Amino acid sequence: MNGATDENGRGLSYLSAQALHYLFFAIRGQQFLRRRASLGGSHWPAFGVPGAGIALTIDDGPHPEWTPRMLDLLARHQVRATFFLIGDRVREQPELARRVLAAGHTIGNHSMSHPQPFAALSRQRMRAEISGTQDEIADATGVRPRLFRAPGGNWSRDVLRTTADLGLSAVDWTVNPSDWRSPGVHRITRTLSRGRAGQVLLCHDGGGDRSQTVEALETVLPRLLDRGLRFVTPDGGR
Template identity: 75%
Template sequence: MNGAPDPDHTPWSYLSAQVLHHLLFAVRGQQFLRRRAGLGGRRWPVFGVPGPGVALTVDDGPDPEWTPQVLDLLARHRIRATFFLIGARVREHPELARRILTEGHVVGNHSMWHPQPFAALSPARVRAEIVETQRAVEDVTGAVPRLFRAPGGNWSPKVLRATSELGLLPVDWTVNPSDWRSPGVDRITRRLSRSRPGHVLLCHDGGGDRSQTVTALATVLPRLLDRGLRFVVPADDGG
């Protein structure tokens, strides 16, 4: 789901977006190794959460096959998660977007069409992707997202500026099992099991076969709970 071509998409903007994409790998690696990942703000993405908790974030849904399985698993362990939803999929599966909220989870904005590289889009297209998703989620659920995650985590000053101007908090991650690649249940499980207090975990419930993710989470979630970790929401203010 990459959306329509952007008319202001130049070779230079594409190249700079790709450079930023690779630089962010190093930033995330540094955040993972820090004693406490950065809490971010309006002009810098959230990489961590305060206190002894971890945050489970789930991207690219809602999906009619995998989202219900993830939700059932979360309900079984009484875990609250954040779902970064794609606007077009919210319109396709409104009942799932409503179920996510009804079951106590938080919904975030993950753009309307998930175009990549996101930072290569024109400022107008970046803003439109975010605004259209805000409308889609509000139309379907009555809730207005407060969190935004750039597709592919492709941040730039332009993207962060639009996020801030629209009153959203940018959220990245510290633990990435690359489950979207379907690397195998064991690899996803090992990576997620390395989570420590303050980390933001990245998983996916849309965009492909997510059976490996669901199977891995069935092992990882009780394992993390047994270690005394609790699951929180990025920038949770108790609301």
Template identity: 65%
Template sequence: MNQLPILRAKALEASFLGVRTFHRLRPVTPSARRSWPVFRVGAGEVALTVDDGPDPRWTPALLDLLARHRVPATFFLIGDRVAEHPELARRIVAAGHRIGNHSLRHPMPFAALDADRLHGEINHAQQRIHDATGVAARLFRAPSGGWSARVLAATVDAGLTPVDWTVNSSDWKEPGVGQITRTLSRAGSGHVLLCHDGGGDRSQTVAALGTVIPRLLDRGLRFVPVPDRPTTAEEA
């Protein structure tokens, strides 16, 4: 098996770690780079994003928590899981949250896929989401942040805005409620937070967010959905 595409994909994914750090430290998204993923929201705002659902146990628990605090989030849904649990996708929409496309099956490394499969993963997921909810997703997040020029081109071809993050909770590793809480509590103005409601036991995530959400609200930050277009330098 030719490992070169996979090695190139992993190198591209690693390069975005530096980009995420830059955007976390400097509250500007260059307006000239509209094809790059969204890393930030507006000044005084923070966006909670949730990947890998819907999940029959953890998505309802998270929705209940968000409802108690009257906080909107952006859920990046996996197409096959939407087909399995369409009622949960509809519940997310009915609760007023924004939904995004997170591919059909979450293959990794995503950036190593050929162009035909990239388009299939995005477009088939888009159809599953629309069939379940009646809503056309306008946002896309590559599985595990697996961006490349080809992934970005496929995203734009589908009419979607690519979305990344600036604060990664690493909750998929199940590092403990305390560690997730500390990581997310470091979020500041304009940051995009990454959490998960699918793919494993997300009890730690739900518990941590029960502390983090009121903590960030008490600091004067306002939770917003990810916008359909990047935030410019003038808006940040």
């Protein structure tokens, strides 16, 4: 009987997490349309950044091919970004995590193994996913991240509470080109080019072939810079 109860509980947690996942699609759409995206707090993730800057965030690395190419691209345009790293991949590529930091970028926590839906995990598993990544990044770089992004942006009250309990700030995004789907360079370029001051752009350097993302950013970064936008990081760095 207990087994059936546990199974029902897990099923309800999964359905609730999936419902939250789709709810946040609508919330991000509203944030994009607002004059200023929300800066977040203890009960809400940050969708935007203060001031006249724009933030570029890059998820799912480090990757042995795409992270170096992304770093080279950012260096050419003198753009700072925030890399939300996966703990298991940091363990495999610690030198790349160090290279990200040495290049002046901010490192954020993106969980240990990127389980989805993240909000369906038990509080104990959530905490282990986040704290384990903190340890991996600290071991590799000597720095403990201050920012956390839930895999898939799957937030819940428990995810936000666990994030805060571990001393991290929750960061979401405002502009999503769905580059992880490889929708084509033109579509990624068009979506990211719509970004404006105060918003957070989402891109990826891990989880698959990211050649379209790199090619699109070759166009997008100078385009946004030509509009007078300054690239900042969600922790306040420039």
